Amino acid sequence: MNLPKILLVFIVLNATSVKAQIIKTSNSFIVIPLGVKGGLDESNLSAYLVAASSSEQFICLDAGTINTGIQKAVQNKIFIESNAEAIQKKYINSYFISHGHLDHTAGLILNSPNDLAKNIYALPSVIDVLKGSYFTWKSWANFGNEGDKPILNKYSYNYLTPGVEIDIPNSTLKVTPYTLSHVNPYESTAFLVGNKNDYLLYLGDTGADTVEKSSKLKTLWTAVAEKVKSGALKAIFIEVSFDNSMPDKALFGHLTPKLLMQELNTLNQLSAGNLNKVKIIITHMKPCETCEPLIMDQLKIANRLGLSLVYPKQGELMAF
Amino acid sequence: MNLPKILLVFIVLNATSVKAQIIKTSNSFIVIPLGVKGGLDESNLSAYLVAASSSEQFICLDAGTINTGIQKAVQNKIFIESNAEAIQKKYINSYFISHGHLDHTAGLILNSPNDLAKNIYALPSVIDVLKGSYFTWKSWANFGNEGDKPILNKYSYNYLTPGVEIDIPNSTLKVTPYTLSHVNPYESTAFLVGNKNDYLLYLGDTGADTVEKSSKLKTLWTAVAEKVKSGALKAIFIEVSFDNSMPDKALFGHLTPKLLMQELNTLNQLSAGNLNKVKIIITHMKPCETCEPLIMDQLKIANRLGLSLVYPKQGELMAF
Numbered sequence: 259m260n261l262p263k264i265l266l267v268f269i270v271l272n273a274t275s276v277k278a279q280i281i282k283t284s285n286s287f288i289v290i291p292l293g294v295k296g297g298l299d300e301s302n303l304s305a306y307l308v309a310a311s312s313s314e315q316f317i318c319l320d321a322g323t324i325n326t327g328i329q330k331a332v333q334n335k336i337f338i339e340s341n342a343e344a345i346q347k348k349y350i351n352s353y354f355i356s357h358g359h360l361d362h363t364a365g366l367i368l369n370s371p372n373d374l375a376k377n378i379y380a381l382p383s384v385i386d387v388l389k390g391s392y393f394t395w396k397s398w399a400n401f402g403n404e405g406d407k408p409i410l411n412k413y414s415y416n417y418l419t420p421g422v423e424i425d426i427p428n429s430t431l432k433v434t435p436y437t438l439s440h441v442n443p444y445e446s447t448a449f450l451v452g453n454k455n456d457y458l459l460y461l462g463d464t465g466a467d468t469v470e471k472s473s474k475l476k477t478l479w480t481a482v483a484e485k486v487k488s489g490a491l492k493a494i495f496i497e498v499s500f501d502n503s504m505p506d507k508a509l510f511g512h513l514t515p516k517l518l519m520q521e522l523n524t525l526n527q528l529s530a531g532n533l534n535k536v537k538i539i540i541t542h543m544k545p546c547e548t549c550e551p552l553i554m555d556q557l558k559i560a561n562r563l564g565l566s567l568v569y570p571k572q573g574e575l576m577a578f
Numbered sequence: 579m580n581l582p583k584i585l586l587v588f589i590v591l592n593a594t595s596v597k598a599q600i601i602k603t604s605n606s607f608i609v610i611p612l613g614v615k616g617g618l619d620e621s622n623l624s625a626y627l628v629a630a631s632s633s634e635q636f637i638c639l640d641a642g643t644i645n646t647g648i649q650k651a652v653q654n655k656i657f658i659e660s661n662a663e664a665i666q667k668k669y670i671n672s673y674f675i676s677h678g679h680l681d682h683t684a685g686l687i688l689n690s691p692n693d694l695a696k697n698i699y700a701l702p703s704v705i706d707v708l709k710g711s712y713f714t715w716k717s718w719a720n721f722g723n724e725g726d727k728p729i730l731n732k733y734s735y736n737y738l739t740p741g742v743e744i745d746i747p748n749s750t751l752k753v754t755p756y757t758l759s760h761v762n763p764y765e766s767t768a769f770l771v772g773n774k775n776d777y778l779l780y781l782g783d784t785g786a787d788t789v790e791k792s793s794k795l796k797t798l799w800t801a802v803a804e805k806v807k808s809g810a811l812k813a814i815f816i817e818v819s820f821d822n823s824m825p826d827k828a829l830f831g832h833l834t835p836k837l838l839m840q841e842l843n844t845l846n847q848l849s850a851g852n853l854n855k856v857k858i859i860i861t862h863m864k865p866c867e868t869c870e871p872l873i874m875d876q877l878k879i880a881n882r883l884g885l886s887l888v889y890p891k892q893g894e895l896m897a898f
Contacts, residue, residue, distance in 0.1 A: 297688060297689075297691060297692075298645045298662075298663060298688060298689050298691075298692060299645045299646060299649070299662075300620050300621060300623075300643050300644070300645055300646050300684060300685055300688055301620060301621030301643075301645075301646040303620075303688070323620050323621075324620070325618045325619045325620055325621075326619060326620050326621040326646075329619075341866075341867050342618075342619075343618060343866060343867075358716055358717050359717060359718060360684065360687055360688060360712070360717055360718050361688055363717075364620060364680065364684050364688070365620055367680055368617060368618060368620055368623070368680055368681055368684070369617075369618050371617060371618075372617075372618060372866070386716075387716045387717055390716070391711045391712070391714060391716055391717040392680070392711070392717065394711060395764075396678055396706075396707045396710070396711055397678050397679060397680055397683075397707055397711040397712065398679060398680050399830070444715075510719070546661075546663060546692070547661050547663075
């Protein structure tokens with residue numbers, strides 16, 4: 259962050275202590291990544307807490323890792339409380355699941371016995387996976403409100419419609435889902451999160467339109483282009499799973515640095531060259547000994563638009 | 579461990595460095611717990627690597643957490659290599675899954691893309707969960723050799739028969755499965771692992787016979803009683819999920835300190851009072867701020883047989 263330009267404000271929310279963090283008074287969102295990796299490491303898989311910066315009610319975008327991520331945030335003194343289970347109960351308002359793959363759902367399922375009654379929001383195809391693969395009594399007790407009996411009725415499924423905005427109870431946030439293509443015809447989801455007039459966009463796993471033979475990303479970019487132009491869109495969380503050496507046929511619905519920049523060029527054109535107003539948060543790098551540094555190098559080289567690329571860290575607070 | 583009585587041997591295996599660890603020359607087994615908790619914390623869920631002490635080929639008993647557990651073992655200098663993925667590929671020979679619940683399977687599924695072709699051993703009811711709930715293309719790509727197409731053929735399912743011993747390829751180990759009751763009629767599995775004339779017994783999640791209205795544990799205790807008497811059974815890994823205050827109807831197929839001791843009393847009687855020859859390794863305590871110390875206190879008080887109770891730690895080597 260560019261220290262001289264911003265006002266230092268130590269915000270202590272009602273019960274959430276955003277301690278020793280630098281937040282502009284103009285920030286609309288606070289984000290706590292609970293997990294940022296694209297696989298393998300069970301302690302650090304995709305999950306992002308998002309709240310209006312004036313609120314302590316977080317929505318959880320994907321839920322690969324919950325408990326271990328909260329433990330990291332506790333180590334970083336983000337919460338006054340120290341017990342991860344109590345923090346999950348109190349501060350997570352609801353869950354938005356982009357797709358049913360286990361690296362985006364394991365934290366929700368594993369922590370369900372000790373959670374409180376909450377809403378799960380997802381596209382119908384994603385709820386079908388939660389109901390049919392996880393909350394089945396075979397792989398896990400059915401904590402949902404539909405599906406295999408007995409139904410424990412802890413989580414309420416809310417079926418989202420692409421392009422239709424919903425309000426989040428007990429929060430000023432609103433969310434609009436958009437369909438993504440993740441190995442066509444399998445669906446994933448992007449969530450456009452609004453707070454008053456500001457927005458951030460989170461994409462679950464997605465392939466590039468050229469590789470997926472799809473126009474899902476073009477549709478999404480068209481939908482948010484005006485918000486890029488106006489500066490209302492503050493950040494885009496988007497995946498880069500593999501480095502450029504991965505052949506198209508082995509991408510399995512994921513992006514590389516080259517494909518990301520191809521897509522972001524489209525968005526930049528649709529928004530009349532204003533994409534450098536938006537922070538690009540790189541998510542879901544698939545780990546190996548050399549993979550993450552290589553992806554970061556390739557992104558730096560491919561970043562001819564001069565975009566602001568940000569690498570989120572588990573348990574470290576971000577503000578937009 | 580009782581230092582004065584045992585011979586200090588620093589064993590350096592062919593490629594596995596069991597560094598600065600205390601192992602008797604008479605030990606038959608080395609065990610590396612990759613995860614020991616009974617839920618919530620995604621970084622530390624049930625998984626135990628077991629090898630003949632002269633070997634570097636480990637079988638993995640349950641697979642809740644793999645990658646993070648290997649990272650912990652690497653921090654403890656147990657392996658010469660430092661890359662968790664490479665260690666999983668090289669040292670894990672095969673997987674034995676006690677039942678399909680996610681806290682016993684997540685590590686296997688999440689790490690499957692980067693693993694090598696291996697065997698998965700389980701009862702038919704457990705393989706049905708792997709095939710029907712996880713390796714389905716909906717929740718995860720199908721890395722199995724049966725089930726939803728396309729079939730990626732990385733893991734080969736091996737259907738176990740209760741009471742029938744099998745040999746493990748490239749190892750001197752042999753394994754006999756026994757059925758457990760985990761919320762009757764749902765099945766879980768105990769694995770009796772043999773190396774020459776020595777044995778250790780690992781139990782997946784299980785309820786007490788009295789609560790489950792079952793005789794599965796009695797059958798198991800009867801099957802191993804002679805090995806307890808003779809001293810051939812070196813260790814029993816068994817769960818205690820909840821403290822004594824949990825009512826029977828809320829146990830969901832798990833044990834408390836009181837119920838564990840009730841079951842171990844039965845085994846002690848069947849083995850003519852010889853159970854104090856066997857180390858009892860307490861697994862799967864469900865974590866909360868005060869739960870684990872409370873369970874440990876209650877076990878200490880209930881331990882009127884004077885058994886040797888051991889609490890495994892993630893990534894710390896054990897020998898039997």
